[in-house]
Amino acid sequence: MSSRRRRCKRQLIKFTQHIARLISGTLKSDNEDEELESTTERYQPENLEQLQSQTHFSRQELQLLYRGFKNECPSGVVNEDTFKNIYALFFPMGDSAKYAYFLFNAFDKDQNGSLSFEELVCDLSVLLRGTTEEKLNWAFNLYDINKDGHITKEEMFDTLKSIYDLMGKSIHPRLKDEAVRQHVRMFFQKMDINQDGVVTIDEFIDCCQKDENIMQSLKIFDNAV
């Protein structure tokens, strides 16, 4: 109730301000200038040698990656909107917003809302040149939305739904919610060894290492750069 009252008061104040502006003849643009703050941030990555030592990439590869990155994001950082737009380009037929959001959170280690080049490159080196255990760690991090060390059924459902959303509407057979739930159930059957309703990191890594298919498919992107 009080919020409503507050809102009423706020709107009343705005209205009186408006009338006052009308009578005194100030134009809207006169008093909005000071509200603009420059929000441009610039970010410079660490130098090349340091990055070389931190990641498994060669010098040329880092150069190539940075050139592409800087071309797209001249300010040196990627924010969530850009990430979403990029994924929309890759998957134009579906809705990539949710998946991009999860990915962004997975990449953004320090959770400051923007990705710097180092974060991206470090993750990339893990994904492309790291050990299988590191890759599985990263995947676990992706599924664990609230980063509490457990994957619950809801989290898994959200993640899977976002992946299915990437496909869009025109798929065969037609997507039903039930299919996603079924998929979640299958996943939990496989991964949740002690059947406690959540999957922990050890259960996850253990199960995946036993599965031949998963091990094989983790290697297919190794030459992506």
Added chain:
Amino acid sequence: MAAGVAAWLPFARAAAIGWMPVANCPMPLAPRDQSKRQDELIVLNVSGRRFQTWRTTLDRYPDTLLGSTEKEFFYNEETKEYFFDRDPDAFRSVLNFYRTGKLHYPRYECISAYDEELAFFGIIPEIIGDCCYEEYKDRKRENAERLMDDQEENKDVKLPNMNFRETMWRAFENPHTSTMALVFYYVTGFFIAISVITNVVETVPCGSTPNQKDVPCGERYTVAFFCMDTACVMIFTVEYLMRLFAAPSRYRFMRSVMSIIDVVAILPYYIGLVMTNNEDVSGAFVTLRVFRVFRIFKFSRHSQGLRILGYTLKSCASELGFLLFSLTMAIIIFATVMFYAEKGSSSSKFTSIPASFWYTIVTMTTLGYGDMVPKTIAGKIFGSICSLSGVLVIALPVPVIVSNFSRIYHQNQRADKRRAQKKARLSRIRIAKMGSSNAYLQSKRNGLFNELLYLTGSEGEELHRSKTTSLLESQHHHLLHCLEKTTAHEFVDEQMYEQNCTENPLQSFPSQSPSLSSHEGFTSTCCSRRSHKSIPLPNSSMSTTHTHMHSQGLQELSAIDIQCVEQPCHGTSRSSLNLNPNEKSQLNNRAQQITTAIISLPSPPPLTSDGVGHGPPNPPATISTTVSSNIVKVSAL
């Protein structure tokens, strides 16, 4: 795919690792990157200005010229760079597109030049970024309008085969094309004016007789006015029927605005004739006479300004509609308010809301007749608010209409100016073009002899040939020659063709002198200048003006040659050589303009000594056949 995609693809692929644990089936194999080469710099040399960029930058857009293997066609092995013979300024925008993913349109660039560059490099203009797209589209539309104006004027051109109906329609639509049309145009204009004046004068009271009050002229001189009216309507009817007959699509003509106006203008008369002098209908008959005033709209065929005005109103229909709508709303509101405000006062003229409409309209348009005035204070307050708001409401849509009118008017002005300039421009272009076609005809004659001389091994003439025509030109001429042989027809001088086919052949052709003087530049035949003056001269004087050899045989040869050339036009065979002397001399006359080259070269004797052994006194037919057969032999080589 946009540039962004290419740069981010490694990230997206790496992130796909996240799908692996949840997938239930094995993944397909990844494509192998065969050419694992390092990124290298590419040098693009555009008309001397060197641009350098990474190869991967260009590879971002594989469906353009620079991004695909098409650029290999432009690779220069010696300098190890790609050379493009294009405008370097326009190339800047193209290359920036690859770098930033956004195509910008520079304002200083001409729109068609830019379009051509984009087409060359395989970039579709729709990719132009939002910042420049509006400007690009505006310029493009302007250009298209300009070109459309140019094309519209072509309808003035008289097609060679127009039947009577089409000629008549053309005369109606464009009065300046023939005298008859002009006469018709003015006559109808005159009668429209007469008709309108008659209608007006009819109602003027003229001269009262002593025992009657003022009578309008119409009632006084009934017969005269009736005759005048009849005459006008006759003319209009005839005109309408003629237009109806000549119209290419009668149905469309009948639906057009002008024809409806025509019908409305003449119908009252006929209805009046048909109707009896009945009391009931005569009232309606009087109303019908009002429609006679529509004849004034017939003037819009005669006046361009009226047409522009009409077109403007049509194109501003939405603004006018808005004006009307807002006015109606305001009128209703204020009328209601005024009515209730003035209800209290006695002897108020505001008897009802519709009655107040009149007051509101008069006040809002700031007319203020003063026949209805508010008397109460509230009424006066609301009345003043009404007049103030009236000014605003009317002033708002008017600038839009005015700017539309101004744009259309200026467009029309521009069209007129361009029409005048176009004639001069076209004639200059035509002169230049004829120069090149005359060069071909001339070098054909050069070539005739050169080929035969080649056979006889005379090299001096080959040098002469190479001096006068470049390799490109001689190859082009050879190509045209092959075409002639293929189709068994020959090229002729354009004016010759026209004159042969359409008009009296014996006319002199002073208009051909510009063509001769212009092709002086191509070949350095010394006779061209002389023959320029000798155009209408008969046979004998030709021999006096040319100092080179001109045996009778030569003249005959030239005549014969021209004879062959004019074959397609005359549709005659070689046997036309047996023409009576009159025609032959005609041919000789005409031959003067283009035989200059033949005369400048020495010796037809090699021609006849070649292998046939006929001398000049031989019947011309044989010579011509030898000439042509020799030509055939040579070109078969």
